[in-house]
Amino acid sequence: MDSEVILQALYYIGKKIDRPVDKITALKIIYFADRYHLRKYARMITDDKYFAMEFGPVASFTKDVLVQNDFTCSEKDKEYIKSFIKINKDQYTSVPKELDLDMLSESDIEALDFAIEKIFKSYCKENQWKMKDLTHQYPEWKKFEKTIESEDAKREDMDIRDFFDNPVDLEDDPFQVIPDKLVKLSKELFLEC
Numbered sequence: 001m002d003s004e005v006i007l008q009a010l011y012y013i014g015k016k017i018d019r020p021v022d023k024i025t026a027l028k029i030i031y032f033a034d035r036y037h038l039r040k041y042a043r044m045i046t047d048d049k050y051f052a053m054e055f056g057p058v059a060s061f062t063k064d065v066l067v068q069n070d071f072t073c074s075e076k077d078k079e080y081i082k083s084f085i086k087i088n089k090d091q092y093t094s095v096p097k098e099l100d101l102d103m104l105s106e107s108d109i110e111a112l113d114f115a116i117e118k119i120f121k122s123y124c125k126e127n128q129w130k131m132k133d134l135t136h137q138y139p140e141w142k143k144f145e146k147t148i149e150s151e152d153a154k155r156e157d158m159d160i161r162d163f164f165d166n167p168v169d170l171e172d173d174p175f176q177v178i179p180d181k182l183v184k185l186s187k188e189l190f191l192e193c
Helices: 003-017 023-041 060-067 075-084 106-124 128-135 145-149 160-164 180-192
Strands: 050-053 056-059 085-087 091-094 155-157
Touching: 003 023, 003 060, 003 075, 003 085, 003 091, 003 106, 023 056, 023 060, 023 091, 023 106, 023 128, 023 160, 023 180, 056 060, 056 128, 075 085, 106 128, 145 155, 160 180
Parallel strands: none
Antiparallel strands: 050 056, 050 155, 085 091
């Protein structure tokens, strides 16, 4: 996980949406972008550690950045983060000054745009909870559904390899834009590394 990549991704989301972004929406966009990128390019954007939680998959360090927990980065990194995104209780905004997005590749931007345009703007823009509900349809979260919903656990470690699996009962899966053959190849490449 790289704090600069995560900051640049959050900054990009804030600029693209062009209004304050609630933290749940940001975390879901990051998840959908990481899932897309992994399935298409055999690596995640953030390389963050994922947990299954009540509101779906959560990128751990990204969540810490957004809730300003005592996250494990240097004071220099904390100041860097605070200089480009303004965080309040429930949401954040990208500051007006420009941040060089040199840590994000073209494919990273493609994945972020997919999550913003095809998921957030297409049918979740007016209701952040639709994104949460959609995350609950994917096998990587579903395997923990009973445990999480029964409150036996607040969070469960997710296996990134499960991101390659397709949902069983989701008719209009936005990830169908990535051919199964490519997903299979990406999984093979990912498992070799």
